[in-house]
Amino acid sequence: MNDRKIRKVLIVGGGSAGWMAAAMLSHALARDCAITLVESEEIGTIGVGEATIPPIRMFNQTLGIDEREFLARTRGSFKLGIEFVGWGAENSRYFHPFGPYGRNFDMVPMHQYWLRAREQGETAPLDAHAMAWHLAQAGRFAHPSPDPRSVMSTFDYAYHFDAGLYAAFLRERAEAAGVTRVEGRIADVALHGETGFVEAVTLADGRRIEAELFIDCSGFRGLLIEGALQTGYDDWSHWLPCDRAVAMPCAHPASDPNPAPYTRSTARAAGWQWRIPLQHRIGNGYVFCSAFLDEERAAQDLASSLDGAPLGDTRAVRFQAGRRKLHWNRNVIAVGLSSGFLEPLESTSIHLIQANISKILALFPDRDFDPATRDEFNRIAHGEMERIRDFIILHYKLTQRQDAELWRHVAAMDIPDTLALKIEHFRRHGRLIARELDLFAPPSWLAVHIGQNNLPQGHDPLIDYRGVDGREWLARLRGAMAAEAAKAPRHGAVLAQMAPAPAQARQPA
Numbered sequence: 459m460n461d462r463k464i465r466k467v468l469i470v471g472g473g474s475a476g477w478m479a480a481a482m483l484s485h486a487l488a489r490d491c492a493i494t495l496v497e498s499e500e501i502g503t504i505g506v507g508e509a510t511i512p513p514i515r516m517f518n519q520t521l522g523i524d525e526r527e528f529l530a531r532t533r534g535s536f537k538l539g540i541e542f543v544g545w546g547a548e549n550s551r552y553f554h555p556f557g558p559y560g561r562n563f564d565m566v567p568m569h570q571y572w573l574r575a576r577e578q579g580e581t582a583p584l585d586a587h588a589m590a591w592h593l594a595q596a597g598r599f600a601h602p603s604p605d606p607r608s609v610m611s612t613f614d615y616a617y618h619f620d621a622g623l624y625a626a627f628l629r630e631r632a633e634a635a636g637v638t639r640v641e642g643r644i645a646d647v648a649l650h651g652e653t654g655f656v657e658a659v660t661l662a663d664g665r666r667i668e669a670e671l672f673i674d675c676s677g678f679r680g681l682l683i684e685g686a687l688q689t690g691y692d693d694w695s696h697w698l699p700c701d702r703a704v705a706m707p708c709a710h711p712a713s714d715p716n717p718a719p720y721t722r723s724t725a726r727a728a729g730w731q732w733r734i735p736l737q738h739r740i741g742n743g744y745v746f747c748s749a750f751l752d753e754e755r756a757a758q759d760l761a762s763s764l765d766g767a768p769l770g771d772t773r774a775v776r777f778q779a780g781r782r783k784l785h786w787n788r789n790v791i792a793v794g795l796s797s798g799f800l801e802p803l804e805s806t807s808i809h810l811i812q813a814n815i816s817k818i819l820a821l822f823p824d825r826d827f828d829p830a831t832r833d834e835f836n837r838i839a840h841g842e843m844e845r846i847r848d849f850i851i852l853h854y855k856l857t858q859r860q861d862a863e864l865w866r867h868v869a870a871m872d873i874p875d876t877l878a879l880k881i882e883h884f885r886r887h888g889r890l891i892a893r894e895l896d897l898f899a900p901p902s903w904l905a906v907h908i909g910q911n912n913l914p915q916g917h918d919p920l921i922d923y924r925g926v927d928g929r930e931w932l933a934r935l936r937g938a939m940a941a942e943a944a945k946a947p948r949h950g951a952v953l954a955q956m957a958p959a960p961a962q963a964r965q966p967a
Contacts, residue, residue, distance in 0.1 A: 462824040465491055468669035470644065470659065470682055472497035474508070474621050475794025475811045476675035477628040478517070482815050483673075484635035485521055493636065494667060496659065498643040508624070509537060509721040509734045509805040510616040511897075512556055517812045521631065529957035531627045533737040534619035535717045536599045536949060538590040540805070544725035545910055547858050552583075552909025553720070554804075555590035557602075557613035558901045560935045564926050569904055570918045571928030573888050577917070580929060584908045586936050588901075589613040592943035594720040600946040609938045616805070618721065618734045618741075640667065647686040655789045655827075656682055670825055671789055673818070674796045683782055683792040690783040691798075697851050697873065698779035699864070700729045700801055704757045705743035705773045709766035710735070716950040723803060727751070727862040731763065732802065737953055739769055745801050750864050777801075779847075785839040786832045791818055798843060803850050809897070813842055841895035848877040849898050849906075855881070856910035881912065888914035 467483060469476050472495060480495050487493065518528055528534060539555040546552070562568050572584060585591040590613040593599060603610035633639060642661035650657050658668040659682075674682040683689050695701060710717065717735035724731045729746030744760040751759075757772040781798030785791065792798075793814045800806060821835050854868035855877070873881075876893065883891045884907050890900035906912075 462826055463490060464670045464823065464825055466669040467491060467493045467671045467673065468659070468667055469493065469495040469673040469675055471495075471675035471677060471794075471796070472625060472629070472639075473675065473677070473794070474625050474808060475677075475796075476673075477625045477632060478808075478811050479673050479675060479793050479815050479818075480632035480637045481521055481628040481635070482517070482819070484632050484637045486819050488635075492638070493632075494638045494640060494669070495632070496640040496642060496644065496661070496667060499641065500643055508621045508808055509540075509618050509732070509802070510808045511805050512614045512616045513809055513812060514616055517815075523631075526956050528627070529617070529619075529737075529953065532617075532619035532623040533739075534617045534957070535736055535953060536719045537616045537618050537721060537805075538594045538599070538613065538719050539588075540721045540723055541594070542723050542725075542853070542906075542909060544859070545723070545730075545853055545857060547911070548861060550910070552905065553585045553588065553591045553594065554902060554905040554909070555585075555588035555594075555613065556615055557588065557590050559584065559587040559904070560589075560609070560932075560939075561612055563928070563931055564924060566918055566921045566924060566926075567890075567900075568928070568932075569908075570888055570921050571926070572932060573914060573917045574921060575929045575932060578929070580932075582932070582936060584904070587932065587939075589939050589942070590615075592939045593946055594718070596943050596946070597716050597718060597949055598943055598946035599719045599949040599952050608942075609935065610942050615719075618717075618736055620736060640665075644681060647682060649686060653788070654687070656686060671791070671823065674790055674792045675794050677795045678777065678799070680782065680792060680796040682790045683784075683787060683796050687787045687790060689787045689792075691778075692780045692783055693778060694780040694847060695778055697847070697871065698801060698854075699747045699749065699867070700745050701776065701778055702748045702753060702756065703743050703745045703775045703777070703801075704753065704760055705741070705775070706757075706760055706764070706771070707739045707741055707769040708764040709769055710740060711766045716948055717953065719949040721805060725857075725859070725865075726759065728756070728864050730803065731760065733765070737957070740765060745803070747864055750862070781840070781843050784836050785814060786835045789823075789827055791835070793818075797839070800843065800846055800850060803853060804846070804898070806846050806897070810843070810846075814839060838895065842897060844874075844876070845893060845896045846898070848874055848880070849903070851877055852881070852903070852906050853910070856906065856912050858911060881907075885912060885914060887916055887918050889918065 644659045645662045646660040648658045656672050660666050722733040728751035732743045734741035744756050746756050777799045785797045794811045821831050859865035880891050883889045
């Protein structure tokens with residue numbers, strides 16, 4: 459039998475993307491494949507702190523990573539969802555929880571009973587029916603219960619962590635599993651004269667590294683996927699006009715050192731500000747549109763809004779929303795920022811890295827690089843990014859703000875037909891239409907629709923045939939969730955018990 463196995467894989471670039479790929483590929487390709495990662499300390503990485511979504515837990519679990527060790531090594535914290543401030547209207551506030559709103563108790567979805575109760579005068583917000591919200595607003599955390607009868611089983615969680623520390627942690631594991639790290643800056647990329655496949659990269663010092671499969675984790679530059687292969691880019695800035703970010707960490711406020719178990723996104727005049735609480739600091743950033751605000755003023759606005767003392771200088775990042783026309787081109791697969799960029803409004807950056815790594819393993823090629831395999835990879839990758847894109851656009855399109863030019867622009871802009879259809883279905887009868895490759899489940903879409911006041915004109919007609927009054931059930935649900943949240947420990951206490959700070963981190967600067 460002709461052996462067509464790939465025996466050499468080269469990962470170009472480190473950071474979260476490169477070392478996530480190295481760790482998972484070395485875990486899966488346990489034999490007969492040499493994995494090399496080349497990175498340059500001269501270039502550095504983008505990561506300033508990361509918020510994630512629940513699938514990151516599966517990635518860590520697949521690698522056999524202990525949660526306690528992970529939190530300690532990355533100075534991580536727990537995340538129950540995202541609080542959105544000022545997105546629907548200037549003084550509005552809502553929560554996007556991880557997990558469902560309670561659980562269905564009838565043939566008609568639970569939120570339909572909440573909509574009808576609201577028509578009948580009920581004032582309890584939708585948030586109050588999510589266990590994640592009850593815990594988050596109390597600053598508490600506990601792991602979900604395995605008992606499906608308990609309301610403590612009706613939520614999920616993810617993490618906040620330091621991206622640089624996560625990359626270093628995964629690097630240790632990957633190198634222990636046999637990955638070879640090469641320090642150096644790539645000066646040239648050699649292509650095969652007939653196939654156009656990448657054959658090797660040459661470093662600035664003259665070293666040549668050959669491989670059969672190349673994973674491009676070189677960030678926005680797309681050194682292989684774009685620089686060498688000229689793949690092209692689909693620009694989505696007409697839907698997502700924010701194209702800059704400034705970031706600055708700060709200390710936890712002395713008045714409340716308990717890290718909040720959620721991310722906060724606050725709408726501002728020309729974009730939005732993130733707040734990501736880690737164990738040892740708070741990550742902050744301002745994502746904005748350069749057509750409406752310059753970088754210097756954005757940095758000033760960010761610095762003036764911090765909750766604690768600044769812990770570093772402002773870092774600036776420029777980007778363009780969109781994706782590569784191909785995530786997999788010839789024998790190069792793009793992972794991370796080299797594959798495209800969606801602003802971190804819903805914390806999907808790490809997930810998109812994870813998703814492409816998962817597809818590499820699910821559709822791993824041999825040296826023939828079957829075009830059908832490549833095409834399926836690209837079909838799935840494109841669909842995933844489009845669905846996430848639509849979900850992010852939803853936040854902008856549903857705004858009712860008219861106080862600044864950016865918000866007037868996005869409220870009036872045309873949107874993809876795929877998103878317009880979802881908005882219209884919900885606006886009519888409160889129905890949540892799911893599509894193939896939707897990363898975000900119906901409860902996530904529900905949170906944004908209701909949170910930004912896209913209230914349906916009516917409820918599901920089926921509810922009128924049921925003869926069920928859900929108000930008492932909803933009240934019991936709220937009471938049970940409030941009682942469980944009150945019993946849960948403070949988030950900071952959980953972190954102190956699970957992942958105490960290393961001695962050097964506890965010493966004063």
